[in-house]
Amino acid sequence: MRLSAYPIQNLKEVPAEAEIVSHQLMLRAGLIRRLAGGLYTWLPFGLRVLRRVERVIREEMNRAGALEVAMPVAQPAELWVESGRWEEFGPELLRFRDRHARDLVLGPTHEEVITDLARRELHSYRQLPVNFYQIQTKFRDETRPRFGVMRAREFVMKDAYSFHVDAVSLQDGYRRMYDAYSAIFTRLGLRFRAVHADTGAIGGSASQEFHVLADSGEDAIVFSDGDDYAANLELAAALPADGPRPPARATLATVATPGARTIAEVSALLGVAPAQTVKTLIVEGEDGGPVALVLRGDHELNALKAARLPGVLAPLRLADAARVAAAAGCEPGFVAPVGLRCRLYADHAAARLADFVCGANQADAHLTGVNWGRDLAEPETVDLRNVVAGDPSPGGRGRLQIARGIEVGHIFQLGSKYSEALGATVLDEQGRSVPMQMGCYGIGVTRIVAAAIEQNHDERGIIWPAPLAPFQVVLVPLNQARSERVRATAEQLYAELEAAGIDTLLDDRDARPGVKFADAELIGIPHRVVIAERGLDAGRLEYRHRTATASEDFVATAALPFLRAKFGAEH
RNA sequence: CGGGGUGUAGCUCAGCCUGGUAGAGCACUACGUUCGGGACGUAGGAGUCGCAGGUUCAAAUCCUGUCACCCCGACCA
Numbered sequence: 001m002r003l004s005a006y007p008i009q010n011l012k013e014v015p016a017e018a019e020i021v022s023h024q025l026m027l028r029a030g031l032i033r034r035l036a037g038g039l040y041t042w043l044p045f046g047l048r049v050l051r052r053v054e055r056v057i058r059e060e061m062n063r064a065g066a067l068e069v070a071m072p073v074a075q076p077a078e079l080w081v082e083s084g085r086w087e088e089f090g091p092e093l094l095r096f097r098d099r100h101a102r103d104l105v106l107g108p109t110h111e112e113v114i115t116d117l118a119r120r121e122l123h124s125y126r127q128l129p130v131n132f133y134q135i136q137t138k139f140r141d142e143t144r145p146r147f148g149v150m151r152a153r154e155f156v157m158k159d160a161y162s163f164h165v166d167a168v169s170l171q172d173g174y175r176r177m178y179d180a181y182s183a184i185f186t187r188l189g190l191r192f193r194a195v196h197a198d199t200g201a202i203g204g205s206a207s208q209e210f211h212v213l214a215d216s217g218e219d220a221i222v223f224s225d226g227d228d229y230a231a232n233l234e235l236a237a238a239l240p241a242d243g244p245r246p247p248a249r250a251t252l253a254t255v256a257t258p259g260a261r262t263i264a265e266v267s268a269l270l271g272v273a274p275a276q277t278v279k280t281l282i283v284e285g286e287d288g289g290p291v292a293l294v295l296r297g298d299h300e301l302n303a304l305k306a307a308r309l310p311g312v313l314a315p316l317r318l319a320d321a322a323r324v325a326a327a328a329g330c331e332p333g334f335v336a337p338v339g340l341r342c343r344l345y346a347d348h349a350a351a352r353l354a355d356f357v358c359g360a361n362q363a364d365a366h367l368t369g370v371n372w373g374r375d376l377a378e379p380e381t382v383d384l385r386n387v388v389a390g391d392p393s394p395g396g397r398g399r400l401q402i403a404r405g406i407e408v409g410h411i412f413q414l415g416s417k418y419s420e421a422l423g424a425t426v427l428d429e430q431g432r433s434v435p436m437q438m439g440c441y442g443i444g445v446t447r448i449v450a451a452a453i454e455q456n457h458d459e460r461g462i463i464w465p466a467p468l469a470p471f472q473v474v475l476v477p478l479n480q481a482r483s484e485r486v487r488a489t490a491e492q493l494y495a496e497l498e499a500a501g502i503d504t505l506l507d508d509r510d511a512r513p514g515v516k517f518a519d520a521e522l523i524g525i526p527h528r529v530v531i532a533e534r535g536l537d538a539g540r541l542e543y544r545h546r547t548a549t550a551s552e553d554f555v556a557t558a559a560l561p562f563l564r565a566k567f568g569a570e571h
Numbered sequence: 572c573g574g575g576g577u578g579u580a581g582c583u584c585a586g587c588c589u590g591g592u593a594g595a596g597c598a599c600u601a602c603g604u605u606c607g608g609g610a611c612g613u614a615g616g617a618g619u620c621g622c623a624g625g626u627u628c629a630a631a632u633c634c635u636g637u638c639a640c641c642c643c644g645a646c647c648a
Contacts, residue, residue: 012597012609013583017641037640091572143572146641234646261648279648303646318647332648359648386646479606514608521608532607542607 001044001471003507003519008043010519020216022453023148025462029523031449038145038153045523046449048470048503050156053448054135056187056467057158064180066131066160071113073137077103079112083421094141106139111418111440114161118436119424125165128426128436129173133160135445149446150406151218156445163436165428167415170437174206174413177441181210181409188448189465191455193405195221196231198304206413210443211405212451221405222387226398233402234304236387237394240348250355250369258364261333263297266366270357274298277357278350278370280335282319282327285311285343290319290327294337294346296353299385306384311343334359336367338376346372346379406451407444414438462524463546466570471505473497473563474525478513478532490531493541493559500560521546527566529559 011028018024026032031046042050058068077095080086085093094106107113114132122128138157145153160177164170178194185192190212197209209232211221220233231237260266267274277297283306285291291312295301307314321332327342328335336359337344350356351372360367372378391400419425419435428434449468456463464470475497477490490506497504505525507516520528530542535553543566544551554562 009581009598010609011582016577016583019642034640143645144642263648281646281648301646306646316646324648335648476607482606512606512608512610514606514610516609517607518609530607534607 001505003505004509006044010522018148020147020150020454021457022150022216022450025453025457025522026148026450029462032149034148038142038151040149040152040154045470049449049464049468050446052468052470053188053445054156054158057135057184057443057445060180060184060187061133061158061160063183064131064176066133066162066180069117069132069134070136071107071110071117071134073107073139074104075107075110075113077105079116079422080105083112083115083418085112092140092142094139108138108140109157109440109442110134110159111161111414111438112422115418115422115424115438118161118163118419119422122163122424122426122436125426125428129162129164129169131160131162131173131177131439133158133441147216147218148450150450152446155447158443158445160441162439162441163419163424164438165426165434165436167437170413170415170439174411174439177411177439178208181411181441181443184443185210185212185408188452188467189456190408190448190452192408193221193223193230193403195223195405196235197410198232198235205415208411209405209407210409210411212408212448212455213403214406214451214454215404216454217404217406219405219407220386220402222400222402224393224395224398224400227393227395229393229395229398229400233386234302236400238348238383238385238387239392239394240381240383241352245352245372246354248354248369248371248374250371252370252375253368254360254365255368256364257334257366260364260366266357267297270366270368272357272368276353276355278337278353280328280337280340280359282324282332282335282342284313284317284319284323286313287311290323290342292327292335292337292340292342292344293384294344294350294379295385296347296349297357299347299349299388302384302386305382306345309345309382328359328361330359330361330363334361334363334365336361336370337379338367338370344379345382345384347384348381349385351379351381406447406454408448408451409441409443411441412439414440457524460518461522464524464526466526466567469503469524469526471503471525472567473502473527473529474505474507474520474523476507476513476516476520476528476530478516478530480508480531481510483533485536486531486533489536489541489556493529493531493556496560497563502563526570527563529563 008030010030014024015027018027030043032040035041096104135158139154142153145151162173192210192212194208194210197207222233222236223230257269260269263274263277274297279295279297281293282290303316307316324332354371355369357368358370387400389402393400416435425433425435452468453462475490475494477486480487494506526546528544539556540553541556542551543554
């Protein structure tokens with residue numbers, strides 16, 4: 001491509017709307033433009049990158065034996081009513097009506113549509129297993145779209161759905177997708193981790209997420225330094241600590257703590273470490289009554305774990321101030337597990353404390369020297385908290401570490417949730433009608449572009465991993481308007497590279513050298529060739545990789561083999 | 572959905588408090604100089620000040636409403 005024929009300029013200044021690096025660079029380098037909240041136009045450079053991502057995904061999916069299809073974006077409401085998700089999905093599902101007043105949805109995912117296809121087309125175990133996939137635009141009406149393309153309302157997703165006669169085959173298909181995903185993210189040059197995850201709204205049993213590691217990631221992921229345990233923070237198990245509870249030494253006392261509602265305020269006021277305090281959360285129970293959850297002061301409640309406890313309302317809802325007052329007789333901030341009449345669960349770590357500090361169930365006071373089994377009953381202990389770095393690994397060896405990740409892939413064993421709801425059955429070997437076992441597998445294609453930039457940039461701009469780069473090489477002729485031989489050499493080299501099938505960007509603009517260098521670096525083209533008067537007398541051109549700090553000369557007539565060697569050396 | 576903030580030229584922003592002829596830098600057009608790290612000079616073009624209503628002799632500026640966008644929160648005790 002000739003840059004002289006490309007009308008869109010790079011931005012020198014950082015657009016005010018962009019907060020994270022990838023969003024800023026995508027705007028500055030002219031990859032995307034915002035149309036409205038969470039809606040983006042992909043410009044030619046950005047689209048090239050997107051197509052590169054798609055190509056790698058397509059190749060690996062095909063290699064894994066998956067079959068590409070294209071399903072409609074608009075879907076009839078009937079299917080969603082049938083699956084139950086017309087009610088379940090909530091406002092993220094964009095619904096609308098056509099001229100005949102028929103309800104439709106804009107597809108946020110395609111389990112219903114593919115299951116409908118499967119029930120029409122698949123009748124025998126002999127047709128299984130099969131895996132259908134598509135790369136297509138999805139729409140989810142996010143509460144708060146942000147970070148540009150990272151959390152947009154409209155985005156491109158690769159979604160695949162596998163159908164099996166039994167659970168064994170499903171596990172096999174799931175494993176193949178795991179391997180395919182690993183191959184995809186490896187080929188894309190991303191540093192990633194697969195972690196065990198909750199199945200959430202989509203449903204099903206086993207599930208793993210693939211995260212690109214980046215500090216700006218919205219998710220916390222947990223992994224062990226001593227074994228291969230890896231999980232999403234919401235799923236990571238906190239093991240009970242070894243050893244017995246220390247003996248009680250202190251006597252129970254009530255101390256005045258006016259206005260001290262938070263753990264931080266209480267521990268500062270009393271001169272006690274947060275880890276020696278306990279906080280009591282009142283949540284709503286299944287029966288409408290309150291349930292108390294007790295955590296160590298420095299620990300965070302894990303809502304998912306809490307919502308799974310018997311008697312606790314799922315999804316978890318904290319009680320409002322009025323309910324707290326009814327249950328504990330005080331306002332939030334001073335609740336104590338002592339003397340509560342409702343059902344109570346204590347986290348393992350909280351239950352192991354002796355002589356701890358907690359609320360007093362009255363305003364502006366806390367209790368000190370509190371002990372389980374003496375001042376209040378021994379609690380029912382469960383895992384209630386988020387793990388923290390340094391916790392022992394549930395895998396058995398090593399300690400847990402926590403990192404930030406960007407979720408770019410998610411694979412599920414769905415089982416028969418949708419096939420049963422929609423009646424997608426096949427006859428098995430014994431001639432029995434069984435619901436198909438399903439798996440589903442997603443990749444956030446547009447998000448990968450942003451994630452790749454989060455992982456690969458410097459102060460000058462993007463540094464594309466080779467498989468993602470919109471162009472492999474950029475040719476930078478300097479002052480070509482005043483040097484016919486610079487211009488001619490650049491043209492000749494451009495024609496040669498294009499003919500050899502190399503994606504080449506020719507910066508034939510009448511711009512000053514500094515402008516050309518800066519733009520090439522902002523856009524992040526991996527390989528750069530400078531054509532200038534300086535080397536031409538000796539028949540030499542200048543090469544530099546985007547990540548290199550110095551340039552090297554090479555013989556102009558041997559450009560093609562020289563560059564090919566450089567491409568090859570990149571991996 | 573709750574809280575906070577911002578809407579002024581294509582972009583980044585000043586001007587608003589204290590009402591009185593709408594500004595700067597970048598970008599754009601023309602000409603000249605310059606030319607291996609985001610040049611310089613001269614001359615230009617470009618804005619219903621988000622929108623609607625109100626107050627006033629007079630509103631970008633004050634008031635009310637509304638829309639859009641951004642940030643924080645929705646895992647507090």
